[in-house]
Amino acid sequence: MVKIAIITSKGGTGKTTTAVNLGHGLALSGKRVMLIDCDPHGDLGLVFSVDAEKTLSDLLRTGKTTVNQVRDNLFLITSGGRELNSTELAIAGRDGREFIMRNALSDLRNVDYLICDCAPSRNLININALALVDKVIIPVSMDYLALNGARHTIELMREIKRYTRANLELMGILSTQYDVRTNLSQEIYKVLLRHFPNKVFETVIRVNTRLREAPSYGQTVFEYAINSTGAEDYFSLTNEVLRMNS
Numbered sequence: 001m002v003k004i005a006i007i008t009s010k011g012g013t014g015k016t017t018t019a020v021n022l023g024h025g026l027a028l029s030g031k032r033v034m035l036i037d038c039d040p041h042g043d044l045g046l047v048f049s050v051d052a053e054k055t056l057s058d059l060l061r062t063g064k065t066t067v068n069q070v071r072d073n074l075f076l077i078t079s080g081g082r083e084l085n086s087t088e089l090a091i092a093g094r095d096g097r098e099f100i101m102r103n104a105l106s107d108l109r110n111v112d113y114l115i116c117d118c119a120p121s122r123n124l125i126n127i128n129a130l131a132l133v134d135k136v137i138i139p140v141s142m143d144y145l146a147l148n149g150a151r152h153t154i155e156l157m158r159e160i161k162r163y164t165r166a167n168l169e170l171m172g173i174l175s176t177q178y179d180v181r182t183n184l185s186q187e188i189y190k191v192l193l194r195h196f197p198n199k200v201f202e203t204v205i206r207v208n209t210r211l212r213e214a215p216s217y218g219q220t221v222f223e224y225a226i227n228s229t230g231a232e233d234y235f236s237l238t239n240e241v242l243r244m245n246s
Helices: 015-028 043-047 056-062 083-091 097-104 124-132 144-164 183-195 209-217 229-244
Strands: 002-006 033-038 068-071 074-077 113-118 135-141 169-178 200-206
Touching: 002 015, 002 124, 015 033, 015 043, 015 074, 015 113, 015 135, 015 169, 015 209, 015 229, 033 043, 033 056, 033 124, 043 209, 056 083, 056 097, 056 124, 083 124, 097 124, 097 144, 113 124, 124 144, 135 144, 144 169, 144 183, 169 183, 169 229, 183 200, 200 229, 209 229
Parallel strands: 002 113, 002 135, 033 074, 033 113, 135 169, 169 200
Antiparallel strands: 068 074
């Protein structure tokens, strides 16, 4: 099983968009995929119109949750919304609090890819996600603040590895919201290549209206606009991830 966290400390970089469309892309390729919404905003549940009885919040408190099948080969554990914030406080005093999610999912079987969609914050839920996964994708939108968010995320990864001895590695930096019409996008992309050599995905996620519209229809970009550049880019990312983990 390949376990991936999609995370950065900067909001608005396309984390959830990437989780939804990479997850569905992998599922369409025949892989069994589990999405876990680690963000109290609960956007994955909104996209797939799921209001589950038990959520990630329940998993962390009791070890039990509801796994929702949302598409062929695609499964979802919703976050629990704002309840996840109170759960974080409830588990903060437990021994081994960083490993609660990992221990609760230790018996997970028949899944090829597990993808955690993380909130843009430094919190115990994200630490649990990073202690669970093996690989990290950091989405960076084409602005300088997002670059700083990537640096903070890499620092957090190093701390987690030191503290938990987790086998955690950077799968790649994903360039998102790339506007082919602007010099800024080109400049930021060059900075990424310079600062993160051999760690930037070949795929670039271009600015695309269809990507923003799809969630409002409860669809992934592959369902909503298969011929769009958004679908083309996430198809390319899916194939790149498959090649990296073949």
